[in-house]
Amino acid sequence: MNFIEGTREVTKGELQDHSITRYRVTKFYREQITDGDYYDQLKHIVEPTLKEFESPGNLDTSGEHDNTVSPGLQHKYAQTGLLLVTDRCASYCRYCFRKRIVGHQSDEIATDFNQIARYIKDHPEMTNVLLSGGDPFVLSTAKLHKILDHLLPIPHLDSIRFGTKMLAYQPKRFEDPALSALFQRINEAGKAAVIVTHFDHIGEISVNAERSVCSLRAEGVQFLNQTVLLAKVNDDPEILAATFGKCHEIGVRPYYLFQGRPVKGASHFQVSLRRGIEIVRGINQRLSGIQKTFKYIMSHYTGKIEILDLGADGRVYMRYHQNKTPEKIGKIFSRPHLEGAGWLDDLPEG
Incomplete structure (x- = not known):
């Protein structure tokens, strides 16, 4: 197998073990x-x-197993259902936090959409569903229509999101003329059609991707972008400011900058919290007010934690952007900083 450092002979067992x-x-x-x-x-x-x-690291850093309510459906936060519709992607990201699923015949993927729809109907607090996986756009447009058959009749769903890196990996997928009818269907059902792109670096935003975004925005599709902070890739405020600025320019709202997760086989991508906070300061110094729409987020087992700052008192200040317990959302808390810490669990309590 070819590695960046050179070719190495490996067994299937070695790859699985690591x-x-x-x-x-x-x-x-x-x-x-x-x-x-x-x-x-x-x-x-x-x-x-x-x-x-x-x-x-481990293979389930956010407690996805514990929040699975039906095969393929997670319900961690009251308003959001996370639907895993495939275990395939166009390319394999080396830092993937779902590598336990991607590229395998996973039993975590949704198969019984009638059962899933029944659960959603019984939970009127759920207002949006995010289709993820894997990448939903590796599926045929016809397959996506069949999934929508179960979701669109549910009155309390007001938006359907698609999480995808396909605009970076294979933007030609979005030139499929049949996609227009898919998004039109969502809009005609009175729901917002949202694509959450995954541009980690300005070098991923191709002319083809720009063209596809422009075309889909004309169809009424809303765009958000999530980026993962990655050592050696984009741990540079200049690069990330340029990435977010370009997203803003083409009509894709920067949404999340994720702290790298301690994933087995991928935790070497993680930068320290101190460095991450310094990078975010540098990004904000380079962007205009209307471009500063992203939050620096740690997607932890307990919830989505916004990382705010490292105080002069040596404490890392954070708040829950999302939590299973509504009372905790928005509450600021802090922990003593420990040099080299990259995750909440690395910080001592107290």
């Missing part, structure tokens, strides 16, 4: 990064490294 996925990347993305100016950074997103053998 949770290392095989190298898979679209021809489009490979050419996009090799022909661009950022190959030395972007290669780390898709090319394996020997560091994956020594990267500790």
